[in-house]
Amino acid sequence: MENFVVSARKYRPADFKSVVGQQHITTTLQNAIKNNHLAQAFLFCGPRGVGKTTCARILAKTINCEDLQADFEACGKCESCVSFQNNSSFNIYELDAASNNSVDDIRNLVDQVRYAPQKGQYKVYIIDEVHMLSNQAFNAFLKTLEEPPKYAIFILATTEKHKIIPTILSRCQIFDFNRIQIKDISNHLQQIAQKEKVDYEEEALRLIATKADGALRDALSMFDLIVTYSAGKKVTYHETIGNLHILDYDYYFKVVDALVTENLSQVLLIFDEILKKGFDGHNFIVGLCEHFRDLLVAKDAATIELIEVSESAKERYLQQTEATSASFLLSALNIANYCDIHYKTSKNQRLHVELALMKMAKLPQAFRLSMVVAADAKKKA
CATH class of the missing domain: 1.20.272.10 (Zinc Finger, Delta Prime; domain 3)
Incomplete structure (x- = not known):
C-alpha cells in the first residue's frame, strides 16, 4: 500500500510563483536576485502556516540554481535543484531553534560557516523559530550575523518577532508575512481538490478557509480530514461543519x-x-x-x-x-x-x-x- 502524504507536504510550493498570498514577499526576493541585491541576513516574520520556511527554502534553492530561468525561478532540473528536492543538498543547513537553542548549538553553526561551499555559490542557513534562542545564544550569533563570509546567507524565521533582541533585528532585512486571505485559501483548495479528483461544494471549502484563520497549512490539514471522512468522494458543507464542530450559519x-x-x-x-x-x-x-x-x-x-x-x-x-x-x-x-x-x-x-x-x-x-x-x-x- 502506498504511503499517504498529507496535502501540506504534497503540494508544498516549489517555486516563487506557486506561493499563495505572499506576492509582496516573492516579488521583492525575485527582484533582489535579479538585481544582485541579496542581503546576507533575512528575518521572516508572521503567523504560523503562511509560508515563511517554504519561502526560505525556495530562496535557498533559487540562488544556487545552475540554470536560472528568465523569470528568476529555479529550473528544478540541475544537480543543485535535484539535490535540494531530495533533501541531500550540502549547501542548505536547517536548524530548529526550538530544540537547539543553547550557546553550543550556535557555536557549532558558527564553526560550519567558516567552510565555503564545495559546489554552488552560497551556503544558506535557515533557523526556524529563532525567537526560542537563549540570550547567550543570540549574543554568540551577533558577530557572525553582522559580518558573515560573502558565501553565507542566514534566513531566520519566527512567529514572535517581539521576542527577538533589537541587536539581531538591526542586522536583518525584515519581511512581514500576511495572514492569507480567505479567497486565496479557498481557490488553492479548489485546485488541490481538482488535482485529487475530489468533488466539493464551494461553501465547504470557504468554511475551511475561514476556520483556518489565515494559515494555509491548517486549511490543508482540515481539508485532508474531511476528504478522509468522506472516503475521498466529496467535501460537503454539512460534513465540514460536523467534523470541524462549527455552528451552521x-x-x-x-x-x-x-x-x-x-x-x-x-x-x-x-x-x-x-x-x-x-x-x-x-x-x-x-x-x-x-x-x-x-x-x-x-x-x-x-x-x-x-x-x-x-x-x-x-x-x-x-x-x-x-x-x-x-x-x-x-x-x-x-x-x-x-x-x-x-x-x-x-x-x-x-x-x-x-x-x-x-x-x-x-x-x-x-x-x-x-x-x-x-x-x-x-x-x-
Missing part, C-alpha cells in the same frame, strides 16, 4: 428572523437546541455578533464585498437585511457585544446569553414606543 438566520418578529419563545428554543448539540454559549454569541456585523455590511452595496461567503449565502444576507433596520442591528450588536465581554465572569452563563436574547427580542417594541412618544411630543409642540 443557518441558525443565525433563524435567530434573527425570530428576533425581528418578537418571537421570544422561538429564540430560546433555538438557543436550547444549539446547546444540546454541544456548542458553547460563548461561541454562539460571538457568531451572532459576526452575523449582525455582516447584515450591517450588506446594507450598502459598496461594502457587501466585505462579506466573505458564497453567492448563495450572500443572497440570504441581502434578503434578511431588507427585513431589518440599521437601528435594530446596531442595538442588537451592542447587546450581543456586551454579553460577549461579560460572558466569562457570569455565574450563570446560559442565563446571561438568554437575557441578552430577551433584550434583543424586545427591541422592535422599544422602537415603536419611542416613535409613539416622539409623535406625541411633536403634537404637543
Whole structure:
C-alpha cells in the first residue's frame, strides 16, 4: 500500500510563483536576485502556516540554481535543484531553534560557516523559530550575523518577532508575512481538490478557509480530514461543519428572523437546541455578533464585498437585511457585544446569553414606543 502524504507536504510550493498570498514577499526576493541585491541576513516574520520556511527554502534553492530561468525561478532540473528536492543538498543547513537553542548549538553553526561551499555559490542557513534562542545564544550569533563570509546567507524565521533582541533585528532585512486571505485559501483548495479528483461544494471549502484563520497549512490539514471522512468522494458543507464542530450559519438566520418578529419563545428554543448539540454559549454569541456585523455590511452595496461567503449565502444576507433596520442591528450588536465581554465572569452563563436574547427580542417594541412618544411630543409642540 502506498504511503499517504498529507496535502501540506504534497503540494508544498516549489517555486516563487506557486506561493499563495505572499506576492509582496516573492516579488521583492525575485527582484533582489535579479538585481544582485541579496542581503546576507533575512528575518521572516508572521503567523504560523503562511509560508515563511517554504519561502526560505525556495530562496535557498533559487540562488544556487545552475540554470536560472528568465523569470528568476529555479529550473528544478540541475544537480543543485535535484539535490535540494531530495533533501541531500550540502549547501542548505536547517536548524530548529526550538530544540537547539543553547550557546553550543550556535557555536557549532558558527564553526560550519567558516567552510565555503564545495559546489554552488552560497551556503544558506535557515533557523526556524529563532525567537526560542537563549540570550547567550543570540549574543554568540551577533558577530557572525553582522559580518558573515560573502558565501553565507542566514534566513531566520519566527512567529514572535517581539521576542527577538533589537541587536539581531538591526542586522536583518525584515519581511512581514500576511495572514492569507480567505479567497486565496479557498481557490488553492479548489485546485488541490481538482488535482485529487475530489468533488466539493464551494461553501465547504470557504468554511475551511475561514476556520483556518489565515494559515494555509491548517486549511490543508482540515481539508485532508474531511476528504478522509468522506472516503475521498466529496467535501460537503454539512460534513465540514460536523467534523470541524462549527455552528451552521443557518441558525443565525433563524435567530434573527425570530428576533425581528418578537418571537421570544422561538429564540430560546433555538438557543436550547444549539446547546444540546454541544456548542458553547460563548461561541454562539460571538457568531451572532459576526452575523449582525455582516447584515450591517450588506446594507450598502459598496461594502457587501466585505462579506466573505458564497453567492448563495450572500443572497440570504441581502434578503434578511431588507427585513431589518440599521437601528435594530446596531442595538442588537451592542447587546450581543456586551454579553460577549461579560460572558466569562457570569455565574450563570446560559442565563446571561438568554437575557441578552430577551433584550434583543424586545427591541422592535422599544422602537415603536419611542416613535409613539416622539409623535406625541411633536403634537404637543
